[in-house]
Amino acid sequence: MFPAFVDLTTIATSDIATIIVLTVVAVGGVKLGYAYFASRILSWTKGRAPGVVKKTAGGFMVGAGTYLMVKA
Numbered sequence: 671m672f673p674a675f676v677d678l679t680t681i682a683t684s685d686i687a688t689i690i691v692l693t694v695v696a697v698g699g700v701k702l703g704y705a706y707f708a709s710r711i712l713s714w715t716k717g718r719a720p721g722v723v724k725k726t727a728g729g730f731m732v733g734a735g736t737y738l739m740v741k742a
Contacts, residue, residue, distance in 0.1 A: 676689070711723060
């Protein structure tokens with residue numbers, strides 16, 4: 671991000687702080703969203719959670735791996 675969008679010869683402390691805040695909000699916001707939806711899914715499936723959630727997650731992982739193999 672730095673060399674492409676920010677002139678490193680004129681960067682100020684406020685620019686660095688802005689970049690850090692934007693990065694934390696962008697990455698942290700996505701991770702908080704993942705955590706929220708994961709907790710909702712687990713509470714929604716209650717007793718079936720271990721089997722159903724693990725099988726569904728495994729299916730997504732296999733699908734993603736297959737996609738990457740076919741794409742390469």
